[in-house]
Amino acid sequence: MxxxxxxxxxxxxTITKKGIAADHPTWCPGCGDFAVLAAFFKTLEKLxxxxxxxxxxxxxxxSSRFPYFVNTHGGHFxxxxxxxxxxxxxxxxxxxxxxxxxxxxxxxxxxxxxxDHAGRKNIRLTYVIMDNFVYGLTKKQTxxxxxQGFRSKTDPTGAIDRPTNPMxxxxxxxxxxxxxxxxxQIKHMMSMYERAIAHDGFSVVECLSExxxxxxxxxxxxxxxxxxxxxxxxxxxxxxxxxxxxLALAEEDWPGKFGVYYQNEVPTKNALEQDIxxxxxxxxxxxxxxxxxxxxxxxxx
Amino acid sequence: xxxxxxATPPRSEERIQDAVIRLAGNSQDxxxxxxxxxxxxxxxxxxxxxxxxxxxxxxxxxxxIFQVRMGTGEVLSAGDExxxxxxxxxxxxxxxxxxxxxxxxxxxxxxxxxxxxxxTHYLKVGVPxxxxxxEALGGSTxxxxxxxxxxxxxxxxxxxxxxxxxxxxEERFGSxxxxxxxxxxxxxxxxxxxxxxxxxxxxxxxxxxxxxxEPQVTMDGNTAIVLGLLTGGVRYGAGYPITPWSTIMEMLxxxxxxxxxxFVQAEDELAAVSMAIGFSYGGRLxxxxxxxxxxxxxxxxxxxxxxxxxxxxxxxxQRGGPSTGLPTNVxxxxxxxxxxxxxxxxxxxxxxxxxxxDCFYTALEACKIAREYSxxxxxxxDMSMASRIEAFDEPDLDALQIEPKLDTEDRSEDFKPxxxxxxxxxxxxxxxxxxxxxPQVTGLEHDETGHPSAxxxxxxxxxxxxxxxxxxxxxxxxxxxxxxxxxGDVLVVGWGSTWGPIRETVVRExxxxxSIGHLHIRYVNPLPNDVDxxxxxxxxxVVVEMNDEGLYGYGQLATLLRAKxxxxxxxxxxxxxxxTFKIREILKGIQDLTQ
Numbered sequence: 011m012x013x014x015x016x017x018x019x020x021x022x023x024t025i026t027k028k029g030i031a032a033d034h035p036t037w038c039p040g041c042g043d044f045a046v047l048a049a050f051f052k053t054l055e056k057l058x059x060x061x062x063x064x065x066x067x068x069x070x071x072x073s074s075r076f077p078y079f080v081n082t083h084g085g086h087f088x089x090x091x092x093x094x095x096x097x098x099x100x101x102x103x104x105x106x107x108x109x110x111x112x113x114x115x116x117x118x119x120x121x122x123x124x125x126d127h128a129g130r131k132n133i134r135l136t137y138v139i140m141d142n143f144v145y146g147l148t149k150k151q152t153x154x155x156x157x158q159g160f161r162s163k164t165d166p167t168g169a170i171d172r173p174t175n176p177m178x179x180x181x182x183x184x185x186x187x188x189x190x191x192x193x194x195q196i197k198h199m200m201s202m203y204e205r206a207i208a209h210d211g212f213s214v215v216e217c218l219s220e221x222x223x224x225x226x227x228x229x230x231x232x233x234x235x236x237x238x239x240x241x242x243x244x245x246x247x248x249x250x251x252x253x254x255x256x257l258a259l260a261e262e263d264w265p266g267k268f269g270v271y272y273q274n275e276v277p278t279k280n281a282l283e284q285d286i287x288x289x290x291x292x293x294x295x296x297x298x299x300x301x302x303x304x305x306x307x308x309x310x311x
Numbered sequence: 312x313x314x315x316x317x318a319t320p321p322r323s324e325e326r327i328q329d330a331v332i333r334l335a336g337n338s339q340d341x342x343x344x345x346x347x348x349x350x351x352x353x354x355x356x357x358x359x360x361x362x363x364x365x366x367x368x369x370x371x372x373x374x375x376i377f378q379v380r381m382g383t384g385e386v387l388s389a390g391d392e393x394x395x396x397x398x399x400x401x402x403x404x405x406x407x408x409x410x411x412x413x414x415x416x417x418x419x420x421x422x423x424x425x426x427x428x429x430x431t432h433y434l435k436v437g438v439p440x441x442x443x444x445x446e447a448l449g450g451s452t453x454x455x456x457x458x459x460x461x462x463x464x465x466x467x468x469x470x471x472x473x474x475x476x477x478x479x480x481e482e483r484f485g486s487x488x489x490x491x492x493x494x495x496x497x498x499x500x501x502x503x504x505x506x507x508x509x510x511x512x513x514x515x516x517x518x519x520x521x522x523x524x525e526p527q528v529t530m531d532g533n534t535a536i537v538l539g540l541l542t543g544g545v546r547y548g549a550g551y552p553i554t555p556w557s558t559i560m561e562m563l564x565x566x567x568x569x570x571x572x573x574f575v576q577a578e579d580e581l582a583a584v585s586m587a588i589g590f591s592y593g594g595r596l597x598x599x600x601x602x603x604x605x606x607x608x609x610x611x612x613x614x615x616x617x618x619x620x621x622x623x624x625x626x627x628x629q630r631g632g633p634s635t636g637l638p639t640n641v642x643x644x645x646x647x648x649x650x651x652x653x654x655x656x657x658x659x660x661x662x663x664x665x666x667x668x669d670c671f672y673t674a675l676e677a678c679k680i681a682r683e684y685s686x687x688x689x690x691x692x693d694m695s696m697a698s699r700i701e702a703f704d705e706p707d708l709d710a711l712q713i714e715p716k717l718d719t720e721d722r723s724e725d726f727k728p729x730x731x732x733x734x735x736x737x738x739x740x741x742x743x744x745x746x747x748x749x750p751q752v753t754g755l756e757h758d759e760t761g762h763p764s765a766x767x768x769x770x771x772x773x774x775x776x777x778x779x780x781x782x783x784x785x786x787x788x789x790x791x792x793x794x795x796x797x798x799g800d801v802l803v804v805g806w807g808s809t810w811g812p813i814r815e816t817v818v819r820e821x822x823x824x825x826s827i828g829h830l831h832i833r834y835v836n837p838l839p840n841d842v843d844x845x846x847x848x849x850x851x852x853v854v855v856e857m858n859d860e861g862l863y864g865y866g867q868l869a870t871l872l873r874a875k876x877x878x879x880x881x882x883x884x885x886x887x888x889x890x891t892f893k894i895r896e897i898l899k900g901i902q903d904l905t906q
Contacts, residue, residue, distance in 0.1 A: 019724075020747030029747055033762060061747065062719075065740040078751055078762060083740035085592055086753040087585070088615050094549075094582035098589020098597065099740070101573050102547050106593070106740050127578035283573045290568035300712050302569050303541050307705055309482075310528040311355065 020081075025054050025061050032081040042193035042219030042229075043073050046111075046140055049199040050080070056200075057207065064107045067096045069116040072147045073140035073219070076111035090120030093128045093137065100135045104280050107207070108135035115145050118154040118174045129183030129212055131279040136206045137214045140193070141176060142221040143228050150224040160225070176216045177260035181253065181272055187213035188256065188272040192232045193220065195240055198268060205270060211278050218265075232265040243269030250274075323513045324470070329359075329382020330515065331390035332465065333410060335403035338375035341458035342399070346377035347700060348462055351479050352471060353381045354529030354702030357520045361811065362531075362700040363389035363891065374402055383518040387815040389699070391893040396433075397461060398424050399440070408433075416511070418464065420457070436510045438464060447501035448494055456498040463502020470516040473503065525704035532670040532696030536626060537562045539674025540598055542708060544715035545624060546572030548598035549586035551579055554638055555697040556602045556628045563598070580608035584625075588612060591621050592752060594717045594739030596682055600626030600690075603645055604634065610653045613687055615754040617657035617777060620728075620735040622681035622688075624674070629693040631889045640889030641695040643807050644858040646867040649689040650836040656774065658781045660688040661836035665810035667696060668703035673833065675711060684780045685735040691835070693857075695891050696808045721745060727759040728752060731772055734780050785837035791830055791845060794818075798848035799826030801905055803897070805855045806832045806868050812892040813855055816901075819894070827901075835868065838875055846878045851905040853882050855897055860885045 020029035030051050037043050054064065064082040068074035069092035077084030087095045092110050100108045117125060117139045128137075144162065145151040151164040155176060159168040180188045187209040189202040199217060206213035218229040231238040248255055248269075256272040294302060332349070334342040346362050353360035363378040380390045392412040398404040398419040404426060411417060411433050419426060421437035444457040466473055477496070484492040530538070537559055540548075546567060550560035563574040572595075577583035583599050590597035601609065606627050616623050629645045631637025649661045660680050664673040670692055677688040722738045724746035729735055738750055751761035756773060758764040793802070795817050805813045810831050817829040830845060832838065846852050854869035865873060866885030873881050884900035886892070 022743055022747070032749075062743040062749070063741055077753075081747070081749055083738075083742070083749050084751045084761075085619075086751065086755060087588075088611055088754060091581055091585040091612060094577060094585035095589040095592070097575070097582075098547070098549065098586035098591075099593045100589075101575065101586075102590040102593040102595045102597070103740060123578055124582055127582065283568075287568045287571055287573070291571065294569050297569075299541075299570055299714060300708065303538065303712060304708055306538060306541070306566070307528055307708065310530045310534070311526055311705070 025058055027051055027055060030054055030081050033078045035079045036075055037072060038223045040222040042142065043140055045193040045196060046138065046199065046217055046219055047076065047079055049196050049203060053200050053203040059107050063105060065099060066109050066111065067099065068092050068111045069121060071113035071116045073111055073113040074116055090116055091124065092116060093121060093124040096135050097128055097133045100133050101280060101283060104134065110135060110137040112139060114139060114141040114143065114153045114155045118176065118179060125179065126183045129185040132184065132186055132211045132276050134211060134278045134280045139214065139216045140219040141216050142219050142225060144221050144225040146221045146224050175260055177271055178257065180214050180216065181256050181260060185214045186211035186274050186276050189215040189270045190268050191215060192218045192229060192240060192268060194233050198242065209273060211276060229265065238265060241267050243267045245270065325513050325515050326518055327515050328384060328518055329380060329386060330395060330469065331378065331380045331393045332395040332397065333376060333378045333393035333407060334397045335376045335407045336399035338373050340399060342375060342377045345458045345462045346379045348476065348479055349379045349381060350700035350702065351529045352476055354527040355475055356472060357527060358383060358517060359386035360700065360702045361386045361389050363695065364698045374406065376407065381517065383520045388811040388894065389891065391895055400424060438505060443501055443505065444498055447497050456494055459495050459498035460502035463499040464505060464507060467503050467507055468511065468514060470514055527702045528705045529700060529702045530667065531698050531700050532667045532692055533558045533628065534562065535667050535670035536674045536690065536692060537566065539671040540624065540678065541566060541570065542711050542713065543675040543678025544713035545596055545598050545678055546570050546715055547590035547595045549575040549577045549583040550599055551577050551583045551601065551605060553602045553605045555630060555694050556600050556605065556626065559600055559626060580605040581612065584609035584612040587623060588616055588621055591623050592739065594719065596622050596678060596715060598624040598626065602628045602630050603632045603636065606645060606648065614653035614655060614657045616687040617659050618754045619752045620685045620777065622685050624677045624681050624688055624690065626690045626692065628697045629691060637889045639694065641693050641891060642858060642887060642889065643693060643856050644867065645691065646835060649691055658778045659686055660684065660781060660784060661691060662688065663691040663807040663833055663835050664696065665807060665831050665833060667699060667701035670696060671706060678713065680784060684784055685737065686780065691807060693808050728761045729757060729759045729773065731759060731776055781837050785840050788834055788839050791839045791841050793828045793830050793845065795821040795828040796826045797828060800849065801827045801851045801853060801901060802830055802846065802849040803827065803853050803855060803901065804830045804832065806835055809855050809857065809892055812894055812897055816894050816897040832868065842872065843876045846876050846880065850880060851882060852878060852880045853884055853901050853904050855884045855892065855900065857887065857892065858885055859887050
């Protein structure tokens with residue numbers, strides 16, 4: 011991989027388009043992920059968090075190269091475990107803005123179990139799943155979201171296993187913010203990111219992001235200029251706190267609706283752990299670490 | 312039980328140096344708590360103590376034993392044979408009577424046990440423990456409390472300090488409820504006042520110990536590890552339950568919040584290690600741990616931690632393997648896994664604790680090394696130390712305690728996460744980098760800035776960087792200490808919990824005039840630089856360990872030492888019966904291997 015020239019020096023305090031970009035992405039020309047990255051940059055420019063407090067994390071996959079392309083503290087972890095890694099970062103450092111980027115294989119297949127538990131624990135972080143319905147980095151194998159009939163190198167006669175329903179999976183994980191967007195719709199993507207970031211809890215956005223190399227045209231049904239429909243959820247009609255309604259949306263026919271399926275305020279594990287700490291500290295009268303360890307040894311005499 | 316003549320012994324009192332008491336019952340009988348009380352009492356009386364416990368893998372019930380060796384002077388092992396066997400059930404008697412030494416005392420519950428009448432190898436003392444306990448406590452308690460009744464009996468027989476024992480009861484039960492404390496005292500009194508004189512013609516009393524001056528603390532190995540981590544400034548961690556690691560995570564979960572920290576019960580081992588790495592990446596040195604199978608699941612992520620150069624403490628409380636293996640027995644078969652397990656070449660540090668006290672110091676040292684070398688550090692303990700209780704001098708906490716600091720001070724423009732000419736010091740998220748070029752931390756081979764690089768020279772250089780820091784640790788290690796003969800015939804080498812039995816063996820042989828020394832290796836990766844030269848000084852090097860002799864006839868440490876030193880004198884004494892080494896096994900092994 012060829013590193014891009016070093017970015018211009020930046021000043022503390024302002025996020026600029028130039029200052030937030032790092033290496034030039036390694037993605038194939040035309041990849042949907044470029045738009046996801048651009049929308050992320052624009053969102054960060056808008057929100058203007060202290061740049062050093064943003065952390066961009068990922069597992070393994072094409073989309074998981076993301077951290078190298080963003081000039082923030084970044085961690086490129088192992089396949090499928092980006093969420094528990096990010097859980098440690100978020101719980102240990104509640105002062106940070108934690109972002110996780112990854113693909114459908116990372117999120118729904120090898121890391122599927124972690125989604126359920128990051129959701130259940132309601133970890134304060136934002137997770138963007140760039141779903142392309144195919145394994146791209148390993149060059150066209152069936153992914154957990156590949157539709158039945160999709161011909162890949164591991165299903166030469168067409169995929170036979172039923173695909174994961176991403177929205178249903180995310181809703182049942184207990185994620186407290188579940189959104190869906192499309193990489194061709196920059197404004198909608200940005201609004202989803204912004205709302206996900208503003209949400210206090212585990213917020214997940216599934217972003218349909220086309221792999222032009224191995225699954226061209228996968229998401230045309232959601233692109234108006236290609237004859238598809240980009241049908242946005244009408245929040246006058248849809249109550250985002252209604253899980254049953256959200257699950258009903260998840261069952262709609264392809265290409266389904268885009269927008270916020272579900273959002274609810276539930277205490278985060280971050281906050282609940284701080285409660286436990288607060289109570290424990292109160293009980294010990296805020297004793298120093300040295301006093302605490304001495305007291306424990308005294309009880310062993 | 313070694314006895315010593317006293318100037319004017321009372322007629323019915325025998326003065327003893329130490330005693331091995333084996334308590335055999337079922338796991339729900341609370342025999343561990345008898346052992347725990349005895350151990351704590353010994354600690355407070357400046358006596359040495361060592362316990363040995365087996366618990367069944369079943370949920371409740373099933374045979375269980377607890378062996379306590381109490382004594383005056385250094386107690387190094389739990390003892391080959393019992394001087395006293397307390398048998399609660401027929402199966403306890405049947406399974407353990409062979410472990411009672413000739414002339415020992417069998418104390419049995421005559422409500423449940425019928426010893427073989429004709430066997431006169433030992434003294435039989437029958438007490439209706441179950442029914443007397445029920446009588447003392449009232450009908451609703453069933454047999455619960457017979458452990459405390461038995462403690463009363465033992466206190467009488469061994470002339471234990473009842474006032475101190477009552478104090479320990481008070482601390483243990485007082486906070487729970489008055490009823491529990493009252494029942495404990497009732498059961499104890501009933502046992503203590505039982506007319507044992509009718510069936511046992513003597514009392515025993517321990518020789519007065521020499522006061523060491525230091526206050527003693529009494530705990531098991533897993534507790535000592537937790538306290539080592541706390542003292543070493545670990546405030547975050549994650550784990551998944553597995554025996555015998557679980558008690559560490561349970562204690563951390565309740566202790567860490569007091570220190571402002573968090574311990575997460577993760578959904579699985581993969582998540583546990585990943586969360587711990589996440590904490591460490593965030594600038595908070597973290598711990599994860601497990602036992603055999605769980606460690607296997609963590610190994611991919613540990614490869615990342617070596618590559619990304621993340622400080623981390625990983626505890627492995629080894630048990631019998633492979634697979635689910637012997638989950639409640641002891642083995643030292645994860646040594647090579649700890650050093651090499653993962654994928655690719657991923658240097659890391661492996662330390663092995665040698666007794667309960669050392670569990671504390673090893674965990675503490677692991678924290679320091681992890682920070683100083685920005686590297687994952689394994690701490691190896693095992694099933695036998697995890698639950699074994701020992702008394703040791705209270706550590707000097709004022710000197711040892713480390714206050715963890717989150718370092719997000721600004722870094723200068725030339726900051727690099729992976730400098731080739733020095734050891735990595737990560738700048739955690741939240742750190743401003745002058746000039747605004749933020750670091751990437753990654754499992755891909757990378758350049759000094761953390762950006763991916765597949766350049767062959769860079770891979771070679773980075774590989775050397777990760778290897779050389781572990782070698783630098785080897786250069787900083789203190790000279791190895793050898794007990795006994797500093798050169799000569801036999802050097803016995805061990806690692807981990809075999810320290811006690813090996814030392815006791817070598818003490819015995821060396822004081823009998825044999826040319827024998829003991830080297831115990833705490834730093835198993837990197838190995839101390841001086842082992843080659845030390846081995847040159849002996850004819851035979853016998854490596855004692857609890858793992859399989861493998862395809863080529865050498866246990867895991869023996870294999871490593873042969874590879875490092877190429878010394879032809881290295882012999883291997885390895886076993887996998889799931890039990891700790893007995894002195895006589897080591898003696899016989901040395902004899903056989905050095906003929």
